[in-house]
Amino acid sequence: MLRTILGLVVFFLLVQCAEDSTIIKKKQLGEISNSTTIEELDRIFKGDSVQKLPEGESMVREYKVFDASGNPSLIFVTRVENDSLKALEHVKIYSPSYSTEKGISTASTFEDVRGQYSIDDIEPSFSSAILFIDEINATISLDKKDLNIDEFDMRDIREDQIPDQASILYITLWFE
Numbered sequence: 001m002l003r004t005i006l007g008l009v010v011f012f013l014l015v016q017c018a019e020d021s022t023i024i025k026k027k028q029l030g031e032i033s034n035s036t037t038i039e040e041l042d043r044i045f046k047g048d049s050v051q052k053l054p055e056g057e058s059m060v061r062e063y064k065v066f067d068a069s070g071n072p073s074l075i076f077v078t079r080v081e082n083d084s085l086k087a088l089e090h091v092k093i094y095s096p097s098y099s100t101e102k103g104i105s106t107a108s109t110f111e112d113v114r115g116q117y118s119i120d121d122i123e124p125s126f127s128s129a130i131l132f133i134d135e136i137n138a139t140i141s142l143d144k145k146d147l148n149i150d151e152f153d154m155r156d157i158r159e160d161q162i163p164d165q166a167s168i169l170y171i172t173l174w175f176e
Contacts, residue, residue, distance in 0.1 A: 024093065024100045026137045027175050034087045034175035038063060041076060067095060074098075079176070093171040100136055106171060111164035113140060122157050124149075128169055129157045141169040
């Protein structure tokens with residue numbers, strides 16, 4: 001009986017740790033924050049396929065983590081000041097296995113985002129509409145094709161122009 005209870009406790013702790021590593025919070029992705037170094041990323045993503053850019057250089061600007069299909073799941077970008085790396089600037093999250101505490105991931109829709117967060121601003125880019133979510137210090141990029149807006153149309157985008165089912169291209173979590 002005691003072994004069963006102890007086994008369940010260990011199981012739940014392992015599940016909780018696994019879940020915590022994929023949670024998007026303000027300035028934090030799991031255990032990763034702006035003070036995380038490239039060496040620590042190497043340890044965290046030890047079993048994953050990783051590409052460091054520029055390749056073969058000691059100063060890494062981008063750190064790409066790939067899923068089993070060879071698609072990027074995370075792209076970390078470092079902040080460079082005075083020709084030396086100081087900290088992580090942001091991470092682009094492509095994988096739906098990472099989600100906010102309120103359940104928003106790249107598998108979510110605009111309707112899901114609007115239902116969980118206040119959208120503080122919307123800005124156009126060439127290929128997407130960018131939603132600013134100050135509560136989690138993140139931006140969410142929506143594909144302009146889902147909005148029926150020309151790719152290079154840089155006019156303002158209003159919230160009521162965005163269809164509920166517009167899909168998320170990626171979430172950018174800012175560490176600054």
